[in-house]
Amino acid sequence: MMNRYPNQARILVATDCIIFGFDGEELKLLLIKRNFEPEEGKWSLMGGFLKEEEDLEAGAKRILFDLTGLNNIYVEQLGAFGKVDRDPVERTLSVAFFALINIRDHDQEAVRMHNAHWISLKNKPALIFDHDDMVVLALEHLRYNAALHPIGFELLPEAFTIPQLQKLYEAIYDMQIDRRNFSRKILSTGLLIDTGAKNMSAPTKKAILYCLDKDKYQKKFYAFWYFMPSQGK
Amino acid sequence: MMNRYPNQARILVATDCIIFGFDGEELKLLLIKRNFEPEEGKWSLMGGFLKEEEDLEAGAKRILFDLTGLNNIYVEQLGAFGKVDRDPVERTLSVAFFALINIRDHDQEAVRMHNAHWISLKNKPALIFDHDDMVVLALEHLRYNAALHPIGFELLPEAFTIPQLQKLYEAIYDMQIDRRNFSRKILSTGLLIDTGAKNMSAPTKKAILYCLDKDKYQKKFYAFWYFMPSQGK
DNA sequence: ATTTAATTGTGTTTTAACGACACATTTTAA
């Protein structure tokens, strides 16, 4: 290549993905039990090196597709982790990406091939390198954003009930929310469309299935929401 | 170095800094009129390459110190910009950092040496590479965060009046805020300490000078604020 | 000395949202 910048350091760049899922009760993480070096036998996030001619976000999506078989995942960049010694083998700058998927959607075979497992956040093992820091940051990001934007829907199936949505928010914030106030607040946004169907798999009264109004969703994405109880200033 | 990862691409890593300042009336950016290659003569953000043995954040602070002579600047990482062709000379991944400084604090000589200038956001020229995207993201970040956290204070002197703070918020959000409601809202947070002094440089009624209660500031940093009018859902 | 204009500090009122709680409805299983 011509015209290079002389005398500057060139370093490895990787991406690591913090993948959240929701099974109806608990918030889960997709983690890898490493059967390869370095740090074989330990738990880590799914990651990989960025290729020579690959855009950063494309790299993250390649890694996500590789693991889950999914193409249209909700992905956001979390940020770069750049401590000199974060990888003991060789200096590697890692850009962390945050992904939300409906836990029933992914390719179970691909997940098995990578020796990956869905682990409840509450049982999360220690991870290699600075991956624990990445998870902490990702959870903060999820809580912060889910309070203001409707990103939580990414973790649910296409059609969902209000009680399901409430359970998701209760899992994200690890708190109890009043059923009736939550319902009123959510419906007042006008972002939910009544599909007419009901959740027939429930043992008692069947809740109404809603889907998200994608148009309004787009328009309101940058409008502030206030889902969470104020918790007192 | 031992145990390297074989056959992986190593690329240049840079940091670019989006530096905001406030002169009492307008929100400004510290930009460089480049008198060096590449893109000599054009405008850009202040940036530089990350060194071999330098942590990412340390690199950003080195560059900020180099330009402003300041050590204790408010800095946050914005994120990585990693398009393959974002730098036409050679592939460079850049991590953007967001900085807020009191516009009267910096070392004017150092700024002159780098051929840097404070430019009002409304008169911002086109910048090189993807620096315009970085500025757009930084402004979003500022607006998003200033609505919830007291980061705006970083742009003001130690002691400031409520009308000055209001002008800052009006500049950040490019909107009018009701003077009386703003004052009540700010004071009700309990984060402002009356210094006893007044702003004697004002032509008419001298406003009370406040300073920030650093202890409460730290404790409340993660509590949500609602400074901005709701703008209607 | 008095008035005027500009700016700042404090108070009031109306409206809307929130949180806490009551009650009725739906569905399966006892």
Add this chain to the structure above:
DNA sequence: TTAAAATGTGTCGTTAAAACACAATTAAAT
């Protein structure tokens, strides 16, 4: 038929927000 569990809708008191009025301070103009 009744009981138990979950869902849908409504009410009420409290709090916070937005809109607006008025008084106080200061320097310059008269």
